Amino acid sequence: MTYVARYHPYIKRCLKKYPNLKERFRKKGNHILKNPFELGEPLKRNLNGLRSFPFAGNFIIIYIICEECRKLNHQKINKCLKCDEIPENSVIFLAFGPHDFNYENTPFIRKQLEKKKFDIFT
Numbered sequence: 001m002t003y004v005a006r007y008h009p010y011i012k013r014c015l016k017k018y019p020n021l022k023e024r025f026r027k028k029g030n031h032i033l034k035n036p037f038e039l040g041e042p043l044k045r046n047l048n049g050l051r052s053f054p055f056a057g058n059f060i061i062i063y064i065i066c067e068e069c070r071k072l073n074h075q076k077i078n079k080c081l082k083c084d085e086i087p088e089n090s091v092i093f094l095a096f097g098p099h100d101f102n103y104e105n106t107p108f109i110r111k112q113l114e115k116k117k118f119d120i121f122t
């Protein structure tokens with residue numbers, strides 16, 4: 001499958017906060033899209049359903065693979081209420097930032113998933 005990146009609006013805030021990482025985030029994102037199941041580490045407990053991938057020192061990128069969300073029935077924990085409206089080949093990038101910051105904040109970001117549209121931006 002060829003995967004397409006979609007972005008939670010929160011990513012815009014991450015890019016604003018770390019503008020110098022924009023290019024690295026783009027590159028790492030493209031890298032993840034090539035093999036999202038192999039590359040990311042599935043997260044546990046309150047982050048179950050999400051995956052993380054390290055980049056730029058102690059930073060991580062948090063994402064959801066829509067195909068996986070459906071296969072494992074993660075719609076509820078991912079608040080992915082419009083799951084069937086999102087193409088299956090989507091990888092939704094939720095956030096990136098320092099490791100600890102992301103683990104603390106991602107549950108709150110995920111809570112907002114249900115109302116969001118996911119941009120495809122360049």
Ligand SMILES: [Zn+2]
Binds near residue numbers: 069075078080
């Ligand atoms: Zn989903």
